[in-house]
Each structure stands twice: as C-alpha cells, then as structure tokens.
Amino acid sequence: MFLIDMTFVKPLDEVDRHVQAHRDYLAGLYAQGLFLLGGRKQPRSGGIILSRQQHLDEVKAVFDADPLVQAGVATYTVTAFEPVMRARVLEGIL
Secondary structure, eight states: OEEEEEEEOSOHHHHHTTHHHHHHHHHHHHHTTOEEEEEEOSSSSEEEEEEOOSOHHHHHHHHHTSHHHHTTSEEEEEEEOOOOOOOGGGTTTO
C-alpha cells in the first residue's frame, strides 16, 4: 500500500483552477479500485490518498499524470507501507 501526500506549491487561486479536473481524474481511479480514501489536508495545503496499488512505479505514473501536478501547482511524495494491524471494520478490505 502507499500513502500519497500531495502539497500545493502555488496559491490556492491557481490550484482552484485545476481542482475539478483533478477530482474527475481521481474519480476514475477510485472507480477502478486503486484508491481507498483521500481528502484535503487541514489547513488546506494539499491532500492525502491511501492507494492499494502494488508497485511504486505505477503510483508515480498515476500522480505524474494528475492535473494538479501537470499544471505545476502541486507536488507529491509517496510512502510505501505494509499494513500489519487494522480495525475490525476493515477486515476483508485490507
């Protein structure tokens, strides 16, 4: 699994011009089952996504193509991890 930490590198008015394209792009990836959850950081400085993808190069390819990254208004980091504990509600999912 991967934790993707996206950070805005431009003012929010520039980011907002690309947010709908970003959401549309992510919706397709959620529909494919690649992502489990995600949302805005508080305060609004970027976002976090939890991915089920298997390979780091796949994760990077997905986020290199993200409209926010393509527009130069956001960057991202990826942290790989292996879940070893989970809440009961997640059994069968993770």
